[in-house]
Amino acid sequence: MASFKIITRGLATSAARNAIKNVTVIGGGLMGSGIAQVAAQTGHNVTLVEVNADILKKAEGSIVNSVGRVAKKMYKDDAAAAKKFLEETQSRIKGSTEPAKSVSDADLVIEAIVENMDIKHKLFKSLDEAAPAKTIFASNTSSLSIGEIASVTSRKDRFGGLHFFNPVAVMKLLEVVRIPETSEDTYQAMMAWGKAIGKTCITCKDTPGFVVNRLLVPYLAEAIRMMERGDASARDIDIAMKLGAGYPMGPIELSDYVGHDTSNSIVQGWHKKFPDNPLFKPCDSQQKLVAAGKLGVKTGEGYYKYNK
Numbered sequence: 001m002a003s004f005k006i007i008t009r010g011l012a013t014s015a016a017r018n019a020i021k022n023v024t025v026i027g028g029g030l031m032g033s034g035i036a037q038v039a040a041q042t043g044h045n046v047t048l049v050e051v052n053a054d055i056l057k058k059a060e061g062s063i064v065n066s067v068g069r070v071a072k073k074m075y076k077d078d079a080a081a082a083k084k085f086l087e088e089t090q091s092r093i094k095g096s097t098e099p100a101k102s103v104s105d106a107d108l109v110i111e112a113i114v115e116n117m118d119i120k121h122k123l124f125k126s127l128d129e130a131a132p133a134k135t136i137f138a139s140n141t142s143s144l145s146i147g148e149i150a151s152v153t154s155r156k157d158r159f160g161g162l163h164f165f166n167p168v169a170v171m172k173l174l175e176v177v178r179i180p181e182t183s184e185d186t187y188q189a190m191m192a193w194g195k196a197i198g199k200t201c202i203t204c205k206d207t208p209g210f211v212v213n214r215l216l217v218p219y220l221a222e223a224i225r226m227m228e229r230g231d232a233s234a235r236d237i238d239i240a241m242k243l244g245a246g247y248p249m250g251p252i253e254l255s256d257y258v259g260h261d262t263s264n265s266i267v268q269g270w271h272k273k274f275p276d277n278p279l280f281k282p283c284d285s286q287q288k289l290v291a292a293g294k295l296g297v298k299t300g301e302g303y304y305k306y307n308k
């Protein structure tokens with residue numbers, strides 16, 4: 001990244017496993033940028049890896065904008081302190097387009113690339129060969145099995161899930177996912193790091209969707225099925241859950257907000273793996289929306305229409 005300074009890192013030893021300092025984030029999209037941001041804001045040395053310099057530059061821009069907003073909020077009446085916070089945060093992030101080199105002194109690697117098992121396998125296989133033994137690996141996957149992702153590495157005891165929520169800088173929750181092989185040391189290190197970056201951590205086994213998506217995705221799908229059956233209109237289902245259950249958004253508007261491509265691909269993946277579970281059955285109307293490019297708020301139309 002052109003304007004991020006190259007930083008010098010201190011030597012880390014295996015004894016430092018419980019004090020994660022150097023973090024490599026692979027993938028600088030929506031989630032990876034946010035993860036890099038919160039890690040740098042809380043004093044960690046971050047290397048952010050992308051596929052090319054142009055995308056890295058875009059990630060850099062979005063991080064600088066987002067840290068700027070945080071700084072303004074934190075130091076409302078102190079422009080100099082806000083500037084210092086922004087500069088210090090920025091100085092802790094360096095960019096890279098070389099995954100293998102980027103993990104040479106990492107205590108923790110967090111993968112936030114496309115939701116595709118083959119691509120994640122290819123990445124983790126090469127990282128496993130390049131990273132030192134001490135390095136803990138984590139995936140931010142929303143819907144794939146952590147155990148299956150870890151299966152191509154020789155460090156399953158140093159592997160887990162760190163599942164963040166969008167927008168990362170704002171959402172407080174971090175789901176820390178253990179596979180059966182995750183060692184107690186690795187688990188404790190991930191929990192301690194989650195706390196150090198200001199998140200509230202919960203622990204979960206490696207089950208589809210972990211806690212939040214396992215409950216949320218079938219709930220949204222059932223609301224859509226209810227609408228498809230004609231039991232109630234979209235508007236009435238949304239009003240019902242807001243006023244009757246106290247939810248801030250109704251399920252149909254929430255599914256428009258999440259994006260139908262995202263929800264549909266999660267459900268499709270689970271349905272393929274667990275065809276007998278009726279909760280994971282894809283919804284006809286949602287598949288039609290995806291085919292028509294009506295992905296929800298982000299495209300201006302889903303079940304509702306939005307002014308762009």
Ligand SMILES: NC(=O)c1ccc[n+]([C@@H]2O[C@H](COP(=O)([O-])OP(=O)(O)OC[C@H]3O[C@@H](n4cnc5c(N)ncnc54)[C@H](O)[C@@H]3O)[C@@H](O)[C@H]2O)c1
Binds near residue numbers: 031164
């Ligand atoms: N979007 C969400 O709300 C959300 C929430 C929680 C978890 N997740 C998970 O986080 C991951 C990333 O999602 P996203 O929404 O940030 O996606 P995104 O498409 O915004 O970003 C993915 C980035 O990864 C980069 N990339 C792809 N292959 C790469 C490689 N081999 N090396 C380096 N970079 C690579 C792409 O260039 C892209 O910028 C997925 O596994 C997703 O399931 C997403």
